[in-house]
Amino acid sequence: MLNNNTTVPTYDVVIAGTGVSGLYAALNVDPSLSILIVSKRELELSNSALAQGGIAAVLDRDKDSREKHIRDTLIAGGYKNKLEAVEVLVDEGPRDVRRLIELGVDFDRDSLGRLHMTLEGGHSINRIVHHKDTTGLEVVQKLAAHVKNKNNITVMENAAIMKMDKIDGGFCLGILKDGGLLNVCSRYAILATGGIGRVYKYTTNSKIATGDGIVLAHRLGAKVSGLSLIQFHPTAFAAREERERFLISESVRGEGAYLLNCRGERFMPSYDERGELAPRDVVSRCIMEESKRTGSEDFYLDITAQDPEFVKKRFPSIYSKCLAEGIDITKDRIPVFPCQHYLMGGIDVDTYSRTSVGRLYAVGECSRTGVHGNNRLASNSLLEALVFSRRAALDISERVRNEENTLRPRALFEMKKGKPLPTGIRSEVRSIVQSSFFVNPNFDAAKKGLARVCELDDMLEHTEFEYSLDLLEAKSLVKIAKLILTEVTDESFQL
Missing domain, CATH: 3.50.50.60 (FAD/NAD(P)-binding domain)
Incomplete structure (x- = not known):
């Protein structure tokens, strides 16, 4: 110091x-x-x-x-x-x-x-x-x-x-x-x-x-x-309830796993010559297209053709996490579906x-x-x-x-007392963004969602709330949602 x-x-x-x-x-x-x-x-x-x-x-x-x-x-x-x-x-x-x-x-x-x-x-x-x-x-x-x-x-x-x-x-x-x-x-x-x-x-x-x-x-x-x-990873474990979904690594496909539709059919080669090893955005869009074609969101990753001991040694974390969900990846197909992954x-x-x-x-x-x-x-x-x-x-x-230290330290901020933060803001924002832009954008939902997000942003910026981690994260998520949906609803994004 x-x-x-x-x-x-x-x-x-x-x-x-x-x-x-x-x-x-x-x-x-x-x-x-x-x-x-x-x-x-x-x-x-x-x-x-x-x-x-x-x-x-x-x-x-x-x-x-x-x-x-x-x-x-x-x-x-x-x-x-x-x-x-x-x-x-x-x-x-x-x-x-x-x-x-x-x-x-x-x-x-x-x-x-x-x-x-x-x-x-x-x-x-x-x-x-x-x-x-x-x-x-x-x-x-x-x-x-x-x-x-x-x-x-x-x-x-x-x-x-x-x-x-x-x-x-x-x-x-x-x-x-x-x-x-x-x-x-x-x-x-x-x-x-x-x-x-x-x-x-x-x-x-x-x-x-x-x-x-x-x-x-x-x-x-x-x-x-x-x-x-935003990158949507094509193979997150398809848990039914959990908000945080664990990933089924791309390397599982790299070691020979196939993607199957609800009928147990391999479909990726019909969409792209690279098959399961196409880039993530391609595989995610193909899954969504196959979902429309079959009328189902049930998809699976199958690595059961590989040696069980190799699979356990190569993917010990994925093996144990799936086993906790009742799936033995050396014997069973892994339920997967695209999920938000990276910015x-x-x-x-x-x-x-x-x-x-x-x-x-x-x-x-x-x-x-x-x-x-x-x-x-x-x-x-x-x-x-x-x-x-x-x-x-x-x-x-x-x-x-190569410079002189010109820092002039001073305290700028004080702890503020204010209203308690209303509940439900983060959940509402998550639902808006999920319905507006998941793999493929829904422009009508995005326009409607942006209007609501702007209302929330204005409320959070102009109301004195008590400082807390909840307030910080609510403000961050609302601002991020606003920035995302502003881009999605711009005419240049739709071209």
Whole structure:
């Protein structure tokens, strides 16, 4: 912590979020700088920790090439990707994967000790390294262990950023912690707050994915775009009630599983020559078309033709989760259906993760690097989190070395008393977005939903409610819904 003769805690860098991008950024900032990491819940709860498949990278240049990975990424993204960002991702990604190995991440290996690389939809070759089917959790746990051992890093768990404003030389943040509001100042800020999945009724995202960082950046005047670029994963476990649906990894199809309709028929080859290994958006739309054709939403993933012991060893988490639902994936078909999964849009950044607001950076799913275009290629997300968070950290470190500290710490925020938040706002918003834009948009529902969301947004912005985590997340979800539906109802979206 810097000594500025002030009672306001002051840091060189504040990082919001503790997924892979937030943790890796912290480890790459110059260790002479003070860092505060703010985690809305416990340190290891994030969308990153739920990532199953792995990390895509060109690690075997005898069989793979940067050109192939770039091409696969562009094809999956509908050629709407930012080429410069894709080239940075593919060229620099392998060094970050190797760095993870140095940090102790235990990627699976074959009998000869070589990294085991699997195949997923949209990839033309096996290039995805993984830790069984819990890659994200393995990476998060290993990074978190290193973060906890760094003397220059302070971790604040169960804390939420309610307010954020620019001040001379940096930022002031109002952090909700233990029922009070703590003012903290920093020279730089990195938003690593993840996705927006909880704006949907059904999502694979964790409970913290409410778009808080995107809304903070938007309020600061940062450019935000592409909020309607939402990826629906084609194979989430088709639970009947649960809001958070666990994923059946793309790598299950990469290891030979087939998609079947309600009649037990394989249908993907009739829609696309790539079959089950077409990109996610293609498979999701094909499922919706097949649903119309058959009049049923019953779909299954079948990997029963593979060796049972291989399946259990390769997918232990998926096996145990399905078994808890009464499905033995070595014998039974897995009920699946598309579900909200990922956001390709977000806070606009350059290739060093710099936003349009000075000293503010955004990394991971809350950012829009342009890497993914209109649809993310499987297992490029953890790679993006690594590459661009490292570049943000190094850019900040270089800037600090070459500038005078002009931060003037001061407290801007006070805990407010107000009305209790009405119940049901978040549930209403989720229903609106789910009915307005799921795989294919419903323009009439979106127009009607936008009008209602605007009413809720106006009410939340102009009524004094008591500060709470519920208020923060309600405001975030309403604002995110407004941004999504504004794009969906725009005439250019419908063309």
